[in-house]
Amino acid sequence: MKEEYIRDFNKVIIGIIQTDAEGNQTGRLFNSRKIVGYYTVKDNRTRNFLLQIVSEGNTLVNLIYKELGR
Secondary structure (H helix, E strand, O other): OOOEEOOOOOOEEEEEEEOOOOOOEEEOOOOOEEEEEEEOOOEEEEEEEOEEEEEEEEOHHHHHHOOOOO
């Protein structure tokens, strides 16, 4: 599984996006490892941690920032 670190404007790591072999992604907060959402390549949708559709396309980075109130 590949991991990409998301940083804020001060270069502090705030989140992680994990990508599986199929390209599906899971967004997590860095410190708590709390899942904020999922992106599925098959349907091209982002879902929150409750699996509710929040957008078309990949907006996991936005979910990480939103969860942190930034």
